[in-house]
Amino acid sequence: MAVTCVQQYSSARTRRRTPTRGRRAQEAARLRDRLRALQPPPPPTCSDTVTQGVRVTVRSRYAKPKSSPGHNYVFTYAVTIRNEGGATVQLRNRRWAICNAASGATEEIRGPGVVGEQPVLSPGEAFTYSSYCQLAAPRGSMEGSYEFVELRQGRPVRTFNVAIGRFALQADGEA
16 A cells, blocks of 8 residues: 555656646747847848948858868858049058857958958949958858058058958858
8 A cells, every 4th residue: 555655646746747847848948049039140141331431342152162061161252342432542451350150269360451462442443352261160250341541642641441341151051
């Protein structure tokens, strides 16, 4: 008889806990979904910003044939810089911040010009170039700035920075 009581108690205890565990799982799932909703969405794989009359448009792509998933991910990006202002300008320097989403580490790249050039853009002119970067993770982002000078009669008049909006580096189908 004592064994029967223990078994009955055990069964009753299990029956009482089952709905509680189910409710807890549902509450946990709701909380998880709420937390996901609060996280900012990843940036798009393109950006378009205008600073002081200079528009910078960037599009990134995952270069799967050049990548080794699990070790090295290569991303290409195409940049168009368009002078929408009224003065002639010259790009002098670049600064990129490249973020690895998996580790949170950010690498900063600085240097003169872009792809070996310091283009001069008259009003209405554009300059387009392509480049690439490598990450150890399938996701990341890039953003930065260009240093420009305004030219009058070929001489620098003032220096100003142009923002490069944040854009995603996303390996298609990779976790």
